[in-house]
Amino acid sequence: MVFPALIVLASDPSIAALDAAFASSLADANAPAVAAAVVKDGHTVWTKASGFADLAKKKPATSDTIFRLASLTKAFTATVVLQLVNEKKLSLDDTIGQRLPELPKAWHGATIRQLLSHTSGIPSYTDLPDFVAKLNEKWTPAQIAARTADKPMDFPFGTKWKYNNTGYVILGMLVEKLDRKPFAQSLSKRIFKPLGMSRTMLDVGDSKGGADATDGKGKPSITIHMSQPYAAGSIVSTASDMAKWLGAQGSEKLLPSALWKEAWTPVKLVDGSSTTYGFGWEMRDQNGVPTVDHGGGIPGFNTYVRRVPSLGLAVVVLTNADTGNSSSVASKLLEVCDPSLKASDAAVPDPDPNVTAVVDKLLRQFAEGKADRSVLSKEMDERLTPEVESGMKELLTSFGALQEIRLVKVDGPRRTYLVRYEKKTVRVMAASGPDGKLVGFGVRPA
Structure with a gap:
């Protein structure tokens, strides 16, 4: 069982090169603790952590230190929803009215596809003027949805793209209804346990331990009750566990290939124009090479994952600061993995x-x-x-x-x-x- 892993390591970027890139990016990371992992062809080839998870006790961060994932949660939520689609319990074109008729009638025409892709037009509770003032309140998913129930739609269904946390809260509610169990249990049964993610869970406000939440300036961040992000952002995990998650992307252990492809395909609006977002993932590029990404930000934490499907590469970076620059660290680690990902500094002609x-x-x-x-x-x-x-x-x-x-x-x-x-x-x-x-x-x- 050991030898395949050794073969993978031997054929990938040197550990020393990744260590050096990580060390050189720590200043830009701008956080007390940083943990990262690189995956190649489904295998974890490198993990590293630096700094302190507990500032007062000077407890070092490790690849098993727990961080809040923030919006990296959305890809997990989307995967569970797609599993339900695969089980014929749900269709992507089902509407809220069909599945959750207790929600506001103005929302009933929004489809599951639109909720997954931020194109529903339903107002997001995180955009409310008093959102920050109420960060410490404990909310149920139904109470979260109710917060924007009387607000006007942002736009007609499917006509625009706008990042929307309420949509993913609704998806969590839907999973609970169809799976007949708390969302945390669905995640554990369907993803965490099968992948061996033993230090990953949905934090509903009662988890202990993990990295300190900081403002990046040596002080604690503002606090948030973790019942609020729910299916949009409440998962906590480690760099080691996240490497297992990234290694399982595309695996039929979780989803058939057709549904993975749908998750990674930018959704089109009703006028035929394309967005850059699929289901819990955003399609971007690094130096012109297509990537599949998502970032996360929540009080005290900044996180990032980037996959480069054509190269079989993936990276996760977790930081414990509002000011954390996890995407920059991710880019630098990938540059070491493949030279085609390194951006040029040469000037190009300016068309405008x-x-x-x-x-x-x-x-x-x-x-x-x-x-x-x-x-x-x-x-x-x-x-x-x-x-x-x-x-x-x-x-x-x-x-x-x-x-x-x-x-x-x-x-x-x-x-x-x-x-x-x-x-x-x-x-x-x-x-x-x-x-x-x-x-x-x-x-x-x-």
Whole structure:
């Protein structure tokens, strides 16, 4: 039983190279504790942890330290729903009205497919103005759904994409109804136990231990009662267990290939346009190589998983800080695994210098704390809360003066810039909509 694992390790990137990449990315990770794992062709080939899980006791983090997964939970929820589809207990085109008629009538036309893909238009409870003020309250799934029951729909069913936590709470309620057991038990029976994920569970507010939840500045994060994220974000796990989960992606032990394919296919809107989201997974790329990703953020934790199906690679990174930059660590680990995933720093021709001028101006405005919102889409404007804007100002001012902005990649409406500041070099991703307004904007370490 030991020899196959040894053969896998011998054919993969050297442990020393992964160790070095991990060590060099810890500053960018910006968290007291970081745990990660790399999977190749379904086998765990590397795990590593650094820092302290318990700051007061100086208890080191390990690959078996428990972290809150946040929205990485959604892929688990989607898998259970697809298992029920495979068992003919459910259809992706069934509606809420058919399956959960007790929910608001305005929601009845939304399909299971739309709930899985964030295209239902049902308002999300995490968007409510008083959401943060009520983070410590214990809620049942029905109470969570009731919080937005009287709110207007965000848009007609299937016409737009908008990230939606209420949709995944509803999916958890549906699983409980069809499986006739608590959602936590369904997850354990259907996924955790079959995969040997012994330190993974749904945290409903009573779990003990695990990494401290921090704000990334040496202080405890704001707290949240873990009954609230539920099927949208309440699973806790470890890097070692998550490697088992990633190794099982595509395995018929969990789902037939046709349903895996559906989970990883971007859903189309009613007008025929495509989103970038499937069922609990987002389709992205790393240096032009297609990837299947998801990130998670919850008070005190930041997490990321990325799969590169064409290369048989997958990585998970777990951090215990609001400011954790898990996606950056994931990218750097994958760059070591395959050179095709390493981004180029060379400048490329700019097909529209006006876009670059907007990005340049916006970066300078963010550093001053006064972004020009007229260049942002409605959705981007809504996401740019005072807290996000303040955080962006703090981040960019810490880099010093902006010295150079270089376009290094153009992929349709998506652009990547290498931006050199006085004290740090970063990559800036920007995406424009049909009207020229920015629909996406992000900063990550170079």
